[in-house]
Amino acid sequence: METFGKRYHPPGTPPGTLTRHSTSDTTHIRLFEYDGENFSETSSPTAQQCQHAQQNTLVDWLDVTGVNDPIAIRELGETFGLHPLALEDILNSGQRPKIDFHEQHAVLILNLPHLIEDDIVLEQVSLFIGNGHLLSFCSGDGAAFEPVRQRLRQGFGRMRTRGVEYLLYTLVDVVIDSAFPLLEDIGEQIEALEDRVLEKPDKAILHTLHQLKRDLLLLRRALWPQREVISRLIQHDAELVNATMRPYFSDCYDHAVQIIDLIETYREMLNGMLDIYLSSLSNRMNDIMRVLTVVGTIFIPLTFIVGVYGMNFRVMPELEWEYGYFIIWGIMLALAIGMLAAFKWRKWL
Amino acid sequence: METFGKRYHPPGTPPGTLTRHSTSDTTHIRLFEYDGENFSETSSPTAQQCQHAQQNTLVDWLDVTGVNDPIAIRELGETFGLHPLALEDILNSGQRPKIDFHEQHAVLILNLPHLIEDDIVLEQVSLFIGNGHLLSFCSGDGAAFEPVRQRLRQGFGRMRTRGVEYLLYTLVDVVIDSAFPLLEDIGEQIEALEDRVLEKPDKAILHTLHQLKRDLLLLRRALWPQREVISRLIQHDAELVNATMRPYFSDCYDHAVQIIDLIETYREMLNGMLDIYLSSLSNRMNDIMRVLTVVGTIFIPLTFIVGVYGMNFRVMPELEWEYGYFIIWGIMLALAIGMLAAFKWRKWL
């Protein structure tokens, strides 16, 4: 997960300047038009088709993926009358999730997290809604929306019979819920770590702990504001979120809260595990220390004693004694046992 | 306590899809109908009986336990006119406690914690109330509600003479208060740990500390939102919580606050104990260290001295002295006593 994407212009440049976003994905534009009875899908629609779509009574979904072509975006923006600052937001991925209400439309900027080869990648999804049409811009390949496209194409459920508000809900729901599989994955990693931390704390754990903490920190930054976005959407826009749609968006809100809740819980668990890890390390060092102490403090005095009788003084009475050697062994054994008992008594063993 | 239950659908599936919840409990449905004079209990009522119950003036309690049959739940939902998203919430246990107000009824989702073999298990209780009837769905065996059922059957107290609001209060009270025995159990474990932490800090303590912290963390996540649920119930619904019922629900609210209060207090106590544990470890290592230092620093120089006179140089004048051996013993004793005195003076002993 990248810590800091280029998300600003050099200070002092005029606002609304479009800069090219460097992704390798090619831009795909699809126009879906439908109501209860009709359905059409146009790939790469012309400006004329777009303008036509705006005027009829069908629900229009302009689905743009792999956003990286400033000129095409600018044209679309002009066709649909989008604010230049909003266009700038679409092209500069790495935005904080937010909701803006302009005269003609509302803009939601959301983060869609997914895993690419064990790495958390954020895809920026910008949703423009107003006057019966919805524009969605994904900075990535927009694969997460494929099930929605399929449901529209197949006419499965009551998807086609409902208005643009329901389409908005469906897309927001997909974006918010995309955090759950990631969090489940993290949850499983945490559970796996827990036993290892207590049993055998090694360096690899520290690495994983650090990685997980970092991922959760960045995920929190990316997802935390989404709760407020949904909350402001529900409170503000009486047209989009009417009595029928309110339970659906409330459900989205609950999910957003649940996600933040989970992230915070995981973060606290990881902090707790770091404490436990350090305590386990201390414990182990303590154990090792104790052994060193016992071995050291028992043998160091004994080594001194045998050193004494290795001295070459001309006059050393003990050396001449018949049983000197055996006496000295006895003394040394007594000393060793005495010290062992002392350690036992002090509970150091 | 399970960290992360399956609590989401794969992103993109239509909302309201019912998935089967894997529990081994079988579903039991009981229908209680009563007022001051009448009382009937029907096991596994038919759809017709349910519809009949809705129309009469008696208080109806449809008590469903061991929720795992999507088809039966869907049928009940249609009979009582429940929202599809609410049905989905019943079947997906692991929900965050919440309250939703629909047109016809209010929905409370609560967590009922209980101990199964020293393990904290969360049972999800969903309560639907409206138009004189109350539906309760327990994800587990619903044993916690048995005393309430008994009081209804035996007509003990004024239970039967009061309306559906009092029944709601009784069930909410049971769910909230179920946390107290758990917390008492945790409280006793903490008190037992306290002495051990100061006296003999060992690895098992670390394990228990970690376990308790984790349990409290997950318990907090499960129970924290219940305070807000009760608070919103009191503020919002003037019909359910009228002047007579207000003291009862206020009492529930006080209990919910007390539970959170206790959880936070216990968490802080455990954090304090971890600090003390680490300090005790440091203290012990310090003690051990001191002994090693004293033994080491006293004998290492002495061993050097005896090593000197173990050398085999041809010319070593001291070796020839009559009292060399005794003089060296004297020097060594003086050195040892001097060092002991120095340690004493530095307060290392």
Place this chain on the structure above:
Amino acid sequence: METFGKRYHPPGTPPGTLTRHSTSDTTHIRLFEYDGENFSETSSPTAQQCQHAQQNTLVDWLDVTGVNDPIAIRELGETFGLHPLALEDILNSGQRPKIDFHEQHAVLILNLPHLIEDDIVLEQVSLFIGNGHLLSFCSGDGAAFEPVRQRLRQGFGRMRTRGVEYLLYTLVDVVIDSAFPLLEDIGEQIEALEDRVLEKPDKAILHTLHQLKRDLLLLRRALWPQREVISRLIQHDAELVNATMRPYFSDCYDHAVQIIDLIETYREMLNGMLDIYLSSLSNRMNDIMRVLTVVGTIFIPLTFIVGVYGMNFRVMPELEWEYGYFIIWGIMLALAIGMLAAFKWRKWL
């Protein structure tokens, strides 16, 4: 200080059930009736006397201490028309401080902390006020109210000339201010610890630190909500807290805030001291370590050298040299001084 008092019923029992509180104190009931001109004190008043007291225009104070008789309390409750849930609160000590407004009366539940043999004990004080009478229930012996009783008996000050609101203020003031001597005691202990922590960090300090932290944590839990209780009393009840009484209750509120302030300050000081304690420990271990290092690293190589010339090889040229022994002494001295200088240079000494 007890961590967890029995403060709940088994889940599912009907609310309002009175359980007997296990204290050894005997219940004392006193009825004070007074106005500017009259004063009477009745010990153990009959139900009739109580009812009479309710009807006259005198200020009535029913002062109950050593609450442990459910039957007597229930009778009093019926005489004065108290809510069954409120009676339950009186008998279950260990309540969180709270204020409830019923139709006829307001109920304040407060905690009165005092020291019994260096142990902090919480006495629960429940105050019922309404219609010109005040009922006070102390779970302990109510000794803290003795000065108030004396002032009433002696007619000292303007106590008797003021209404029941002033009596309420006096009792609340006594309860709140009872925390000050405790906190002063704790403050003095903290000051005494501070010097010891920096000078000679030993195990007893850790014990005291832990004890103080725990006491403050539990004291905070017991006293924190009292601030809100007073605040809600001032805001809510225009009759009790009129323009004349407002400065008095504001003063109580200021004291409650000051108490919380002090508790938080002390807690931060103790946390700071634990950090300092651990740092001091590290410092000491560092000192000891340095000495061990110096003695060890100086003598270990020297011991090796003398070991070399203690070997019994047939051919060892140095041993035959005239001044070999003295040369080796010179080398060893040079080595020792060199190492000492190196340590000095690295600031390890």
Place this chain on the structure above:
Amino acid sequence: METFGKRYHPPGTPPGTLTRHSTSDTTHIRLFEYDGENFSETSSPTAQQCQHAQQNTLVDWLDVTGVNDPIAIRELGETFGLHPLALEDILNSGQRPKIDFHEQHAVLILNLPHLIEDDIVLEQVSLFIGNGHLLSFCSGDGAAFEPVRQRLRQGFGRMRTRGVEYLLYTLVDVVIDSAFPLLEDIGEQIEALEDRVLEKPDKAILHTLHQLKRDLLLLRRALWPQREVISRLIQHDAELVNATMRPYFSDCYDHAVQIIDLIETYREMLNGMLDIYLSSLSNRMNDIMRVLTVVGTIFIPLTFIVGVYGMNFRVMPELEWEYGYFIIWGIMLALAIGMLAAFKWRKWL
């Protein structure tokens, strides 16, 4: 800085009892009366002079310093109609800063911190304002107000031409700003510590860190509520803080916020430094440890080897070899170099 001043009465004594505050300062009372054209200063004014001052249209400032005479204060209180609880607050220094609005006057209690011989001392300043007169009571010698007195006496600036509100602002400004020199002093101490912490962490630093943390903690407790006092003054009293005076009191408010901001920043810096201090200690111990390890692990095996050939077994073939001694030296050198290389490779050197 004293942790806990006597700031309470024994619980149960009647409120408003005046107790004598033990300071060695003598009480000075000065009465300033002025408007644009007149100015008079009366030292130790009589009660009659005070009453006269209340009735004329001049601005009156009754400036009391070294408050320790309960009788004089009580008399003043009666002359100016002050509330008995407010008088009590004046005499009990150690109050939490607060603002009270009585019928006739507003009362501000503030803390004026200053340094006496490197020790932070709090002087309590009580300001009564109403009806064109201002009473100020300092618990200390009131030296901080001397510049204000001088400006009044000399008629410098527009001081005399403005009303009592401007005088209030001037005094409040003096009290609030008196924290800046203290904080600058602490800021300089922190900067001086920063280098030492990284370079040479010693015990004295720990002492200073602890001292600074404690001072900031107590300073925060004393000054934090002043922000709210000014804020409530601005919001509440439309007469004192009119459109002309608003920018001045806003400036005071900004300073109060800046002071809290600085205290918090310093506290965080000190916490950061304690972490760095502990890390530096660990680093140093690590360095020392490494040297001990290298010296120990290199010489201990070598000492064993030379010990082997110091044994006196009758049959030890190596001892008889012509070049045994030199071979053993070679082996030992190879071993030592090998181990050094291994340590180098593991980056332990």
Place this chain on the structure above:
Amino acid sequence: METFGKRYHPPGTPPGTLTRHSTSDTTHIRLFEYDGENFSETSSPTAQQCQHAQQNTLVDWLDVTGVNDPIAIRELGETFGLHPLALEDILNSGQRPKIDFHEQHAVLILNLPHLIEDDIVLEQVSLFIGNGHLLSFCSGDGAAFEPVRQRLRQGFGRMRTRGVEYLLYTLVDVVIDSAFPLLEDIGEQIEALEDRVLEKPDKAILHTLHQLKRDLLLLRRALWPQREVISRLIQHDAELVNATMRPYFSDCYDHAVQIIDLIETYREMLNGMLDIYLSSLSNRMNDIMRVLTVVGTIFIPLTFIVGVYGMNFRVMPELEWEYGYFIIWGIMLALAIGMLAAFKWRKWL
């Protein structure tokens, strides 16, 4: 970054006194006047030119850089009718960002951070706006505004056709966005540190960590209040922030929030890294310790054994045995292997 600039007057001096700010920059004053058709730039305008500029209908921008001349500032203040306290704020750099609304104009005080030789320097920018003119005062050389000046001079974009509100937005945007390059720089340093912390924790890292934490702490203090400044500007001033300008200032607000967000995220990352650093240190010490233990505990007993047979007792039977020497080698090898196996089994190797 300087911790504490002189930002206060000695307590007791009259407010509004101008003191000379010690910077080496020389003051530059530029007057820009423009509308859609006209443009003029006057360097060092006279008071007359300034007064003339106030009266015409052109947009006026008085751009003052290198503020250090109290007399010139006072004159400008009188010409444009600025409040004396506001003038004081301009000259005392080190102000907390704030917004004040006076009768004639609004004042914004902002901090513009930039890097000078790897050191974060804060430049104070004060903006006065009202009646179609804008005054900007930079405490530094104002180089950050150069692109804006160029855009005005060159008439690029629609800069000249828009009113003074757009100019205000442009300058505020420049000031706020100036934090991004700094934060990117810090972000890169943090990423670079992360690998080093886990791989090779050394003292230099601690130094860098400390430096970064301190910079972020001071940056947070300087930039945090800017969010509230923009928020209050949007909410308060309906004239400046009309419907057309709202999206622009909202964008500024989003950037201010993003900056605080980044600072907090970085601070948490650094705290996490300090934990990891300490854990890595512990890990390394643990590794070193283990080696010392193994070498020590294996060779200390062996050294004792060889010491035994170096003793010179007259009677030592083992010494006379034919294979004594070889037997002892066998015993010692067995002992060494046994101990190695024990360590392996305890997972210490």
